[in-house]
Amino acid sequence: MKIIAADYIYTPAGFLTGHAIAFEKTIIEVLPLGILQKKYPDASVMAAAPHCVLYPGFINTHVHLEFSSNKTTLEYGSFIPWLYSVIDDRDALTKGCDTHIMQNACNEMLRSGITSFGAISSFGLELEVCIKAPQRVVFFNEFIGSNPQNIDILYADFQERLKTSCRYEKDRIIPGIAIHAPYSVHPVALKRIVKIAKENHYPLSAHLLESQAERSWLDDGDGEFKPFFETYFNQSRPFTTAKEFIEAFDGYPTHFTHCTQASEKELEHLSKQGHSIAHCPRSNRYLGCGRLALEKLNLPFSLATDGLSSNNTLSLFDELRAALMMHERLELKSLAAKLIQAVTSDAAQILNLDCGKIEPGKSADFTLITLPDAPKRVEEIPLWTILHTKEASQVYIEGEQYV
Numbered sequence: 001m002k003i004i005a006a007d008y009i010y011t012p013a014g015f016l017t018g019h020a021i022a023f024e025k026t027i028i029e030v031l032p033l034g035i036l037q038k039k040y041p042d043a044s045v046m047a048a049a050p051h052c053v054l055y056p057g058f059i060n061t062h063v064h065l066e067f068s069s070n071k072t073t074l075e076y077g078s079f080i081p082w083l084y085s086v087i088d089d090r091d092a093l094t095k096g097c098d099t100h101i102m103q104n105a106c107n108e109m110l111r112s113g114i115t116s117f118g119a120i121s122s123f124g125l126e127l128e129v130c131i132k133a134p135q136r137v138v139f140f141n142e143f144i145g146s147n148p149q150n151i152d153i154l155y156a157d158f159q160e161r162l163k164t165s166c167r168y169e170k171d172r173i174i175p176g177i178a179i180h181a182p183y184s185v186h187p188v189a190l191k192r193i194v195k196i197a198k199e200n201h202y203p204l205s206a207h208l209l210e211s212q213a214e215r216s217w218l219d220d221g222d223g224e225f226k227p228f229f230e231t232y233f234n235q236s237r238p239f240t241t242a243k244e245f246i247e248a249f250d251g252y253p254t255h256f257t258h259c260t261q262a263s264e265k266e267l268e269h270l271s272k273q274g275h276s277i278a279h280c281p282r283s284n285r286y287l288g289c290g291r292l293a294l295e296k297l298n299l300p301f302s303l304a305t306d307g308l309s310s311n312n313t314l315s316l317f318d319e320l321r322a323a324l325m326m327h328e329r330l331e332l333k334s335l336a337a338k339l340i341q342a343v344t345s346d347a348a349q350i351l352n353l354d355c356g357k358i359e360p361g362k363s364a365d366f367t368l369i370t371l372p373d374a375p376k377r378v379e380e381i382p383l384w385t386i387l388h389t390k391e392a393s394q395v396y397i398e399g400e401q402y403v
Contacts, residue, residue, distance in 0.1 A: 002352070002399065005033045006054035008381060011358045012345070015378050020045075021054070023364040025398045030358060031265045034227055037091055048084050050369050052393060053381055055340070056356050056366030057115025057377035058316050059347035060139075062257050062278040064307025067386045070104040074309060077210035078288040080224040086309065087232075091298060093309075094125070102126050105314055106133040109305075110402060112315040113367030113392035118205065118255075118278075118304075118352055120178050122165040124161040131171045134402045136365075138351050140178035142203050143193050143264040146239060147380065148187050162196075174353075176203035180244035181216055183225060183238060190248050192241075198252050203351055205278070206249070209242060209266070210258035211289045242266065247276065254268060255350055258283075260290040271299035276350045279342070281323045283310040294338075295329050302347040316343060320386040336383040364399040367392050 005020035011030065020033040022040055029036060037045065037369040067086075069075075070093055075085040082167045086093075095178070103167065106129060109117060116136040119126060122144060130137040141162045145154040165175045179185050185193075209215060216223025221237045246266060250273050257278040259267070270277070276299060279292050284308035303323055307386045312318075320339050327335055332398040350358025355363040370393045375381050395403035 001028070001040050001046045003033070003036050003040065003043045004048065004054070004366070005045070007050065007374075008053045008378070009358055010053065010055045011339070015053075015381055017163070017378075018179070021358065021364075021366075023399050024036060026365055027362050027364050029182045032260050035143070035223065035249070048368050049393060051371040051374050052360070053369050053371060055113070055367045055369070055385075056344045056348075056358055056362070057367050057395065057397065058113040059302065059342045059351065060117040060302035060304050060314070060316055060343070061115045061255060061302040061347050061354060061355065062118050062120060062280065062306060062350060063109070063314060064122075064309060065102045065105055066097060066122060066381065067093050067128065067307055067309035069098075069102050070264040072201040076286045076310075082162065082287050082310070083228070083278035083389075084332075094123075102129040103132070105308065106130075106135065107316045109316070110134060110170075110395055111391045112240060112317050113365065113369070113395055114314075114316055115312040115365040115395060115397045116351070116355060118203075118351060119167075120205065120307075121161070121179075124164065127168070127173075131168050134397050136353065136355070136363075136397070138174045138176045138203050138345060139354075140176040140203065141165055142180055143189060144180035144184050144185050145189060146235070146345075147233060148186055148188065149266050151186055151189050155192065158193070172390050174203065176205065178340045179204075179205040179206035181210070182240055182242060183217055185250070187240050187244065187353055190245070194248055194252065199350075202326075203255070204249070204252060204256045208246070208256040208259050210284075211287065212261055215242075215261040218245075232316050238298075246270070249273065255302070258376070260284050260287065260292050264296065268298065268346075270362065276300040276302065277305040279323070280304050280306040280310075280319075281326045282312075282319060285322070285326070286310055291326060294327050300346050300349055300350055301342055315390075317386065317389045317391070319385055324331060324386055333380060333383050336386050340382040340385065344367065364395070364396060366396040368394040
């Protein structure tokens with residue numbers, strides 16, 4: 001048994017002062033420190049630094065590790081030029097992204113307080129790294145393929161990757177399924193794979209309406225994607241529409257990523273079906289994809305970094321600051337509070353993880369950050385957390401300290 005005390009503890013009931021947490025692998029009780037010391041006299045007691053805030057471990061619901069070697073190779077500014085650069089430099093980036101580089105990416109996330117993350121895996125190359133990482137990982141085995149002649153081969157490879165990830169559930173690996181995007185997955189494969197997710201209750205994710213190029217292609221079979229598909233796939237029309245793709249997920253809550261080009265009608269449909277969105281503000285800005293209008297959103301969302309193929313860090317604090325600046329139409333302090341909720345309890349609920357809240361029975365995953373001074377107003381702690389934090393002071397996962 002351990003007890004940890006902090007000046008401020010973020011709970012579903014708000015920020016508690018004068019309290020502490022008794023925990024083992026899970027949280028046992030949250031009570032005033034003196035009461036816990038009397039109840040558990042043999043517990044080791046740890047006091048956080050002054051002005052410290054204890055949060056549940058942060059959750060990054062959507063990250064790609066496979067291109068973590070990218071620094072200045074890929075072209076930013078617009079989606080299609082970026083996509084061409086990915087194709088041109090894919091082999092070099094994949095070869096350059098060794099185990100050490102992906103481990104560094106996991107460590108960067110850990111230092112920014114991320115105790116759980118959703119890894120989108122196209123090839124399965126990062127599974128070994130995720131197994132060794134201290135974090136809990138929802139391992140989203142991704143399917144991509146729009147050529148009907150290759151569907152069976154790609155499907156067999158996908159099944160093998162999924163089967164392999166299922167062997168490591170004891171290592172904090174939670175097998176999941178990802179559909180790449182409506183423009184890149186044939187409807188026949190889509191139906192098969194969504195069926196697998198439903199039958200086995202796997203977490204399900206999909207990229208959706210990230211760019212204007214995707215919007216134009218799905219709606220009109222035109223735009224910047226047209227020469228791309230004609231050049232690489234000898235395809236002059238899309239295989240599906242946005243509506244058909246979205247409706248394939250009806251009845252099974254899915255975590256859709258980006259949605260910057262989704263219409264209000266489409267967002268309303270996602271809401272009615274119990275879906276959610278992974279919001280990646282820096283990735284959207286760097287690839288010229290537009291802004292997800294949080295002020296109009298009526299469904300749960302998480303905040304995610306995406307991968308280093310479309311970002312410059314995997315720090316959730318950097319992402320939180322970017323979101324704070326991007327959404328200038330929302331009141332600052334309430335937005336900060338909503339963003340902290342998006343990377344804790346909302347993200348845990350979206351991925352069906354037994355963490356994300358400081359309450360008895362939840363996993364003892366903690367992120368402690370130290371403010372530069374005592375806050376005058378408790379309700380401003382989320383804002384000061386986002387503005388002043390570069391790295392977490394301490395990080396615990398299932399009761400063990402890793403930072």
